[in-house]
Amino acid sequence: MLRKLHGLPGLLVALLLVVLAVSGSILSVVPALDRARAVVPATDEIHVAELAGRVVAHYPGAEQIVRDLSGQVVVYFSEDGQAGADRIDPRTGASLGPYQPSPFWGWVKNLHRSFLLASPGRFMAGMLAAMMGFLCVSGVLLLVRRNGGWKALMQPMAGTGSQRIHAVLARLACLGLLLSAVTGALLSAQRFGLLPEASDSAPAFPAEVSGGQPVAVSQLKALAQVDLNELRELVFPYPDDPQDVYSLTTAQGMGFVDQSSGELLQFQPHAIGGVVQHWILRLHTGEGLWWLALLLGVSALSVPVLSVTGARIWWHRRSSATPCDSANIPDADMVVLVGSESGTTWGFARALQRSLSQAGFRVHCADMNALATDYPKASTLLLLTSTYGDGEAPASAGRFLERLQAFQPSSPLDYAVLGFGDRQFTHFCRYALRVDEALSSKGLNPMLPPELIDRCSVEKFCDWGRQLGARLGVDLALHHDPVPPATFELELVERVDYGCAVQAPTSILRFRMAGAELRLPWLRSSGPRRLPAFEAGDLLGVLPPGAEAPRFYSLASSRSEGVFEICVRKQPGGLCSGFLHSLKPGDTVAAFVRPNPGFRPAADTRPVILIGAGAGIGPLTGFIRKNKARNPMYLYWGGRSPTSDFLYQPELGDYLEDHRLTGLSTAFSRADGGSYVQDKLRQDQKALRQLVETGAQILVCGGREMANGVRQVFDDLLAPLRLNVDVLQQQGRYLEDVF
Numbered sequence: 001m002l003r004k005l006h007g008l009p010g011l012l013v014a015l016l017l018v019v020l021a022v023s024g025s026i027l028s029v030v031p032a033l034d035r036a037r038a039v040v041p042a043t044d045e046i047h048v049a050e051l052a053g054r055v056v057a058h059y060p061g062a063e064q065i066v067r068d069l070s071g072q073v074v075v076y077f078s079e080d081g082q083a084g085a086d087r088i089d090p091r092t093g094a095s096l097g098p099y100q101p102s103p104f105w106g107w108v109k110n111l112h113r114s115f116l117l118a119s120p121g122r123f124m125a126g127m128l129a130a131m132m133g134f135l136c137v138s139g140v141l142l143l144v145r146r147n148g149g150w151k152a153l154m155q156p157m158a159g160t161g162s163q164r165i166h167a168v169l170a171r172l173a174c175l176g177l178l179l180s181a182v183t184g185a186l187l188s189a190q191r192f193g194l195l196p197e198a199s200d201s202a203p204a205f206p207a208e209v210s211g212g213q214p215v216a217v218s219q220l221k222a223l224a225q226v227d228l229n230e231l232r233e234l235v236f237p238y239p240d241d242p243q244d245v246y247s248l249t250t251a252q253g254m255g256f257v258d259q260s261s262g263e264l265l266q267f268q269p270h271a272i273g274g275v276v277q278h279w280i281l282r283l284h285t286g287e288g289l290w291w292l293a294l295l296l297g298v299s300a301l302s303v304p305v306l307s308v309t310g311a312r313i314w315w316h317r318r319s320s321a322t323p324c325d326s327a328n329i330p331d332a333d334m335v336v337l338v339g340s341e342s343g344t345t346w347g348f349a350r351a352l353q354r355s356l357s358q359a360g361f362r363v364h365c366a367d368m369n370a371l372a373t374d375y376p377k378a379s380t381l382l383l384l385t386s387t388y389g390d391g392e393a394p395a396s397a398g399r400f401l402e403r404l405q406a407f408q409p410s411s412p413l414d415y416a417v418l419g420f421g422d423r424q425f426t427h428f429c430r431y432a433l434r435v436d437e438a439l440s441s442k443g444l445n446p447m448l449p450p451e452l453i454d455r456c457s458v459e460k461f462c463d464w465g466r467q468l469g470a471r472l473g474v475d476l477a478l479h480h481d482p483v484p485p486a487t488f489e490l491e492l493v494e495r496v497d498y499g500c501a502v503q504a505p506t507s508i509l510r511f512r513m514a515g516a517e518l519r520l521p522w523l524r525s526s527g528p529r530r531l532p533a534f535e536a537g538d539l540l541g542v543l544p545p546g547a548e549a550p551r552f553y554s555l556a557s558s559r560s561e562g563v564f565e566i567c568v569r570k571q572p573g574g575l576c577s578g579f580l581h582s583l584k585p586g587d588t589v590a591a592f593v594r595p596n597p598g599f600r601p602a603a604d605t606r607p608v609i610l611i612g613a614g615a616g617i618g619p620l621t622g623f624i625r626k627n628k629a630r631n632p633m634y635l636y637w638g639g640r641s642p643t644s645d646f647l648y649q650p651e652l653g654d655y656l657e658d659h660r661l662t663g664l665s666t667a668f669s670r671a672d673g674g675s676y677v678q679d680k681l682r683q684d685q686k687a688l689r690q691l692v693e694t695g696a697q698i699l700v701c702g703g704r705e706m707a708n709g710v711r712q713v714f715d716d717l718l719a720p721l722r723l724n725v726d727v728l729q730q731q732g733r734y735l736e737d738v739f
């Protein structure tokens with residue numbers, strides 16, 4: 001519900017909000033420009049009597065002095081019957097030039113306030129500001145739910161593409177946007193009388209004035225007690241009218257000054273309502289607070305990006321979450337229920353539904369939240385669900401467990417749960433496991449143990465399909481291509497082979513964009529720009545000929561190096577690794593890049609502990625290579641034999657020498673007294689504990705078994721600090737890339 005409330009109004013008003021935000025950003029530079037042009041004396045340097053004396057010397061016909069919040073002083077005067085206004089230097093009273101509000105700024109202000117449409121436009125702008133406030137609040141609540149709590153809001157954001165950009169930007173900009181929105185809506189509400197009028201009422205004109213001979217304004221003692229920086233406005237009395245008075249407005253209040261005695265008369269402090277109104281205006285416009293104005297302006301610039309990414313998320317969710325040809329509940333003999341937050345699981349569900357329908361089943365497909373109380377003809381219930389937050393339900397399954405209590409199947413039901421998640425999270429597929437438990441406690445028959453799919457592995461999905469088909473007695477060939485990737489052609493330029501002697505053939509493969517040399521010489525400089533953006537740790541998807549699904553390899557290089565470098569261990573019977581190992585320089589492969597922003601060292605100076613085994617060294621070497629700032633980096637790596645599969649040995653020696661790498665510890669299982677990387681970690685546990693105490697981040701890359709062993713070692717060595725891997729993971733300080 002909250003998601004719908006956030007998404008739909010956002011889409012409808014996105015364009016108008018962009019106009020409001022961009023014009024607001026442009027206006028946000030005005031306070032800084034005004035401040036740069038203003039001459040602002042120190043406190044106690046000039047008092048108002050002094051200023052007024054200087055003004056009168058330059059402008060005998062002075063009528064009013066106004067000091068705006070940025071410090072600009074403007075004199076309004078009449079000369080030879082003509083009215084004029086000049087900006088002045090308060091230190092001399094001399095003119096700095098005529099005061100002429102710019103037509104450009106006036107136009108932008110008008111666009112921002114009312115879309116150039118006078119009162120109806122102003123009303124619309126006010127409504128939009130209120131709606132932006134609502135989008136900020138609902139967006140933050142969604143982020144909290146998606147990430148698993150308020151604390152998680154401060155941690156690195158998970159997700160990819162538009163989702164991630166939207167979340168990261170919204171987190172940065174939401175406070176600024178909220179302040180602009182709330183103050184804008186309040187200003188509008190005041191203008192349209194929806195809030196009580198809070199402006200100051202002026203004090204009554206003094207009943208008695210001395211009426212004596214006026215003295216020079218520079219001699220008036222009440223004005224001599226007001227610092228210039230406190231002044232807002234001084235209105236001069238009518239010439240030759242001894243009964244008239246000076247009207248004085250300061251930051252504290254309003255009053256009058258007798259032009260003969262110099263006494264302050266009828267001074268009235270600003271009413272609280274007036275002060276509130278003044279601050280609402282200042283917090284919205286940033287007047288006199290140029291730094292705040294610029295911060296608000298920068299926040300507002302996020303609105304166009306948030307609008308575009310928000311629309312893309314909405315479109316992706318909508319197009320992924322539309323079930324096709326779903327049978328009605330009373331007719332269905334097979335029910336597929338889907339728990340999804342951003343729609344990916346729906347893609348898998350549709351593939352399953354297609355295959356089941358082709359196999360002759362009448363399949364009802366719906367959100368898990370739409371669980372009915374009974375499916376009278378159904379014999380099988382299949383649940384496909386992702387996990388969000390800190391192991392919680394995704395949006396379309398949030399009410400499933402509650403609804404399950406009222407679920408009363410009229411005939412026995414078999415069920416199977418397929419979980420979608422990401423092993424980099426502490427609670428991998430936890431919600432799917434909870435659903436499985438709940439269904440089992442409800443007395444349904446599990447036809448398969450729960451299967452958990454890491455990062456949308458199509459391979460695993462197809463395996464599960466085969467098992468399910470076997471249980472249903474049909475041939476269930478599932479085909480699903482989650483996001484059809486746009487591939488490019490890579491040409492192998494170099495390979496370095498290791499490990500054959502110890503039955504662990506592993507190669508470092510370096511590719512470049514195919515066909516680069518065919519470009520015309522004068523276009524050669526555009527070469528690197530043709531490469532997609534990628535960093536060490538991102539994934540290279542490779543599609544071997546004849547394969548339906550890509551295989552992913554962690555990149556050891558980044559775009560600035562101009563090559564795609566991966567480290568590949570040949571798996572027995574492995575289609576893709578076998579294909580890659582058969583390549584000779586000059587051969588080509590179809591590939592694409594998938595960002596993996598969750599597996600990167602933090603961009604700060606804290607120590608980094610890199611741990612890997614076998615081909616897992618690839619991205620870790622990439623991180624060391626990029627460590628030009630020489631931040632402390634320690635590598636623990638395990639292989640089989642120092643003479644056969646010590647991957648990157650020469651490079652690592654160079655990095656130790658030039659201090660990109662601070663320490664290297666290797667473990668070889670087939671050398672004398674064979675050891676594993678976990679043994680090396682245990683040996684160094686004291687030093688590692690100290691590094692963690694100083695804020696170190698840990699990145700682990702390699703096989704699941706090694707990663708589990710490393711987790712155990714860290715859980716043990718962190719115990720004296722009352723810490724464990726789960727906590728570090730929640731703080732974004734323990735990252736795994738496991739295959």
Ligand SMILES: Cc1cc2nc3c(=O)[nH]c(=O)nc-3n(C[C@H](O)[C@H](O)[C@H](O)COP(=O)(O)O)c2cc1C
Binds near residue numbers: 345
């Ligand atoms: C903010 C966020 C939190 C996540 N939390 C978890 C989690 O706790 N456990 C897990 O296994 N996967 C987690 N994931 C990964 C998703 O479950 C996974 O990407 C899934 O394929 C998304 O499917 P959907 O698009 O259908 O929601 C999280 C992803 C994001 C973006």
